[in-house]
Amino acid sequence: xxxxxxxxxxxxxxxxxxxxxxxxQCKGYTGYIFTGNLELGKKIGLxxxxxxxxxxxxIDCRLFEYELYAGTREKPRD
Numbered sequence: 001x002x003x004x005x006x007x008x009x010x011x012x013x014x015x016x017x018x019x020x021x022x023x024x025q026c027k028g029y030t031g032y033i034f035t036g037n038l039e040l041g042k043k044i045g046l047x048x049x050x051x052x053x054x055x056x057x058x059i060d061c062r063l064f065e066y067e068l069y070a071g072t073r074e075k076p077r078d
Contacts, residue, residue: 012043019044022068031066038062 015035022031023046035041035061050065 015043026068036061042044
């Protein structure tokens with residue numbers, strides 16, 4: 001049986017893998033991740049375009065929206 005630390009590490013790795021997948025395989029799309037753990041949401045490694053708040057009972061949840069594009073979003077300077 002996994003300890004609390006092992007489960008936390010496993011979840012952090014899972015969130016990072018979701019972010020990596022979205023970065024590498026979903027270019028040109030809009031992606032969403034729904035989470036009830038805001039600290040784990042930071043492990044995705046992408047900056048959300050929108051954060052939509054949900055309150056279910058006592059759980060503070062977020063739906064993160066990601067604009068997934070190839071390369072950089074910054075416009076070249078003149």
